[in-house]
Amino acid sequence: MKYAVACYALIAFAGSCKNSARESTHPDSLAIRKSIAEAPQLSPEESIKKMHIEDGFAVKLVASEPLVTAPVAMSWDDKGRIWVVDMQDYMPDTVGTGEDQPTGKVVILADTNGxxxxxxxxIFLDSLVLPRAxxxxxxxxxxxxxxxxxYYDIVDDKPVNKRLIDSAYAEGGNVEHQPNGLFRALDNWIYNAKSAKRYRKEGDRWLIERTHFRGQWGITQDAYGRLFYNTNSENLLGDYFSPGLGAENKNQKSVAGYVTKVVDDNRVYPVRPTPGVNRGYMEGVLDDSLRLVNFTAACGPVxxxxxxxxxxxxxNAFVAEPSANLIKRNIITDKGYIINGEEAYKNKEFLASEDERFRPVNLSNGPDGALYVVDMYRGIIQHKTYLTPYLKNEIKERSLTQPLNCGRIYKIVPENKTLQPVQFTDNTAQLVQLLQHPNGWVRSKAQQLLIDKKDKSATVPLRQLLQxxxxxxxxxxxxxxxxxxxxLGDSDVMPLLKQNDWTIRMQALSVLPSVINKSNYAQYASELEQMANSNDTLAAPYIAFLTHDIQPYNAGRAKQLLLTLTEKYPDNVYVADAIISNLQDKEAAYYAEIRKKEPDTSLVINKRLSKVIADIAKAKNNSNVEKLAKLYPKGATIFRSLCQTCHGTDGNGVTALAPPLNGSNWVQGDKNRLIPxxxxxxxxxxxxxGKTYKAPEISGDMPGIGANKEFTDKDIAQVxxxxxxxxxxxxxxxxxxxxxxxxxKYKDRQKTFTMEELNGIH
Incomplete structure (x- = not known):
């Protein structure tokens, strides 16, 4: 029951049909297949020759089979080695035979001759089942x-002392809809795509906290620590604010400025026909030259x-599109705390390949300043759960199943320019010096190594950089x-809160949750009050978010700060949602109080509060799901694996993915409209x-599961x-x-339904 074509985008799905349900002029996959050449396996060198790269750049091979096979993620260590996740067990054929076999692994790649x-x-770890991050x-x-x-300790490049950190890291959801990323961010927390959890190592203890639910496959950050990600059909989504703020209110389904569309345009420009997409038989998916029109497998952004x-x-934001064999470049700009982006080119891409098996599923910065590309290199990238009969036939007729033992890593570099990776040492002073390096990847790695060393002798030179x-x-x-x-001390942070440079002031505000405590909260509260009263509009959302950290020490003062912001910014959606993030289970009381001063129900703060209060009312009967799970056990299992990651565990929908099932007229209405x-x-x-949902609020397409032989009619009836x-x-x-x-009744049908068609069923 997913409204979004899932993109565990490595798995990149060729599967989104966008906004048209008309039949294609090409009635079946055989007709399309005859119009294009087959897709032979190419060597890495031959594959590079098929790549069209922006002028002034070149593609270089970094690794290939047999060193890597079916790579889906990579990470650099301080020795210049690449750690790679190989998911060789993913979709061995169109029915997923052997997908549960322990053939996945983590390998360490080294360049021994420079x-x-x-x-x-x-091989660091093997015998893994579908490892992902x-x-x-x-x-x-x-x-x-x-x-x-x-979590494994590493001794002589061997895993020891295996410890369970989270038994439910990827609980529920199928292979396309499970958390991934494990991205170590600027704020020293580890974030994920397709997840609402963040992790942090504190001594021998692991902290797990709730955060915003973000993305599908792949996650990245800018120089200021703001996170970016996407869904399969959306070019780029991201956060306007620091990732650790604003996720405290469990009643609040979305917070303005998080999971926000950054680039509006989802058009793609392949250099070859791309009929091997899940909805390729539908007009509007492919153009007249049989090339994909819009993203259907956006993933792995960097x-x-x-x-x-x-x-x-x-x-710039680079986004992989494996179903169209390309990498897109987007130009990102800031205006205050608002982030906007646009595609760098029209009618072309930064990189596009004629090799159908080129499947870029992840992108990465590197220690030499190059852009690295993880290429899963295979024919099948659509998971069996959503595989249409059309694509299954396409795979068969064009021999796309084999081989399964290929995989490449490339780097994109300026032409005629030799790049040298930065060499890291264990010297604390040198690591501090690297925080000033022009390569942002190097700065981040130096920060991580300094923290991992736990060497507090770095404090003095670090404090000098703060000046x-x-x-x-x-x-x-x-x-x-x-x-x-x-x-970090109060004397370090307070001066930064007074800086004119917004990028510095933003970071000082973002770090406050780590330093506010019982002994110093009053001075920070005073500073936040002064900023609010001085009409610091850029800081206003941050001030509202940070009231959460004042509240445990002085609830009255925290509330007054919220009231001040409410009065000053009643029509600012970002401030409104930041205020509401502090009000878990107090929304109705706060709404009643501010209505006495601001009775206008059209004000943004009043509308946003009303919505949260309505969502709370919808959730009151959620306890009945346990009883229903006993009554419909297979239905509950299917819901958890296929539906909840897009529609939410409470059935109230997930921003950028799917509309609510709870209270839905389609779910509760005519079964002859629901079943199709x-x-x-x-x-x-x-x-x-009564509310119309469309992209980008939700994905443009929900795939059916009728063609999946794994589910019987009894199973579907149960869910x-x-x-x-x-x-x-x-x-x-x-x-x-x-x-x-x-x-x-619809035995000859392949195409998805539209709302208009369903409304015509009686």
Whole structure:
């Protein structure tokens, strides 16, 4: 029951049908196949020759099979080695035979002769089932192997002392809809895509906290620590504010400035026909030359922070699209705390390949300033759960299943320019010096190594960097390095709160949750009050978020700060949502209080509070799901694996993915309109309970599961009966015979339904 075509984008799905449900002029995959050449396996050198790269750049091979096979993620260590996650067990054929076999692994790649090409591969971990992410930290590594997250100490490049960090890291959801990323961010927390959890190592203890639910496959950050990610059909989403703020109110389904569309345009420009996409039979998915029109597998984004490409590329967002065999470049700009982006080119891409098996699934900055590309290199990238008969036939007719033992890592570099990776040492003074390096990846790695060393002798030189306000980026890294070492003091932070440079002031505000305590909260509260009263509009949302950290020590003062902001910014959605983030279970009382002063219900603060209060009312009957799970066990299991990651565990929908099931007229209404949605999918806008949902608020397409032989009509009937009676829903049971009747009625149908079509069913 997902409204979004899932992109565990490595798995990149070729599967989104966007806004048109008309039949393609090409009636079947065979007709399309005859119009293009087959897709032979190419050597890395041959594949590079098929790549069209922006003028002035070149693609260089870094690693290939047999050193890596089916790579999906990579991470650099301080020795210049690449740690790679190989997911060789993903989709061995169109029915996923053997996908549960322990063939996945984590390997360490090394360049022993210094020529820039990895020539040695050491297996660090093997016998893994669908591993998906890693993170190097201290003398160990986090490894995500669903559903668990493990931590291993590293001794002589061998794993020892295996420890369970989170038994439910990737609980629920299928392979396309599970957390990934394990991205170690500027604020010293580890964030994930497709997840609302963040992690932090504190001595021998691991902290796990709630954060905003973000993205699908891949996550990155800019120079100021703001996170960026995407869904399969959305070019780029991101946060306007520091990632650790504003997720405190569990009643608040979305917070303005988080999970925000950064780039509006989702157009892509392949250089070859791309018929091998899940909805390629539908008009509007492919153009007249059989090339993909819009993103259907956006994934693995990276904000370029290297020093090799030139100033025009600094802070650009690069996004992989494996179903169209390309990498897009977006130019990002700031205006205050608002972030906007646009595609760098029209009618072309930064990199696009004629090789159909080129599947870029992740992108990374590197120690030499190059942009690194993880290429899964294979034919099948659509998971069996959503595989349409059209694409299954395409795979068969064009021999796309084999081989499965390929994988490449490339780097993109300026032409005729030799890049040298930075060499790291264990010397604390030299690591502090590297915080000033022009390569943002180097600055981040130096920060992490300093924190991992726990060497507090770094405090004095770090504090010196805080004094150089003319150089914001080294200052920012010094600030967060001190935070990570636990040596940051009030005398370090207070002067930064008074800086005119917004980038510095923003970081000082962002670090406050780490330093506010019982003994110093009053001076920080005074500073925040002064900033609020001085009409610091850029700081206003941050001040509202930070009231949460004043509240435990002086609830009255915290509330007065919220009231001041409410009075000053009643029509600012970012301030309004930041205020509400402090009000868990107090929303109605606060609404009643401010209505006495601000009775206008059209004010943003009043509208946003009203919505949260309405969402709370919807969630009151959520306890009935346990009873329903016993009544419909298979239905509950399918809901957890297929539906909840987009529609939410409470059925109230997830921003950028899917609309609510709770209270939905489609779920509770005519079963003859509901069953076709699940069997064949739904495309385009949909009106639920009087509200019309369309992209980017939700994904443009929900795939059907009727073609998946894994689910019987009885299974589908169970999940439908489950959601029709979960939460506040109440509707008649659906039987296997009901599902079979609809399947028979539309037995020759491939295309998804539109809302207009469904409304015509009587």
């Amino acid at each position: 020529d820039g090409v990895m020539d040695k591969s050491n 890693i993170c190097l930290i201290e003398n160990g590594i986090l490894v995500a192997e669903p559903p668990k997250l493990w 904000i370029y922070k290297g020093n090799a490409f030139g100033d025009a590329y600094q802070g 150089n306000t003319a150089q914001p980026l080294p200052l920012i890294h010094a600030l967060w390095t001190m935070e990570g070492l636990g040596v 949605i699940v069997l064949y999918g739904l495309t385009g806008p949909v009106t639920v309970a 439908l009966s489950y959601v029709r009676n979960a939460w506040n829903n109440k509707a008649e049971k659906i039987t296997a015979a009901d599902v079979s009747a609809i399947r028979e």
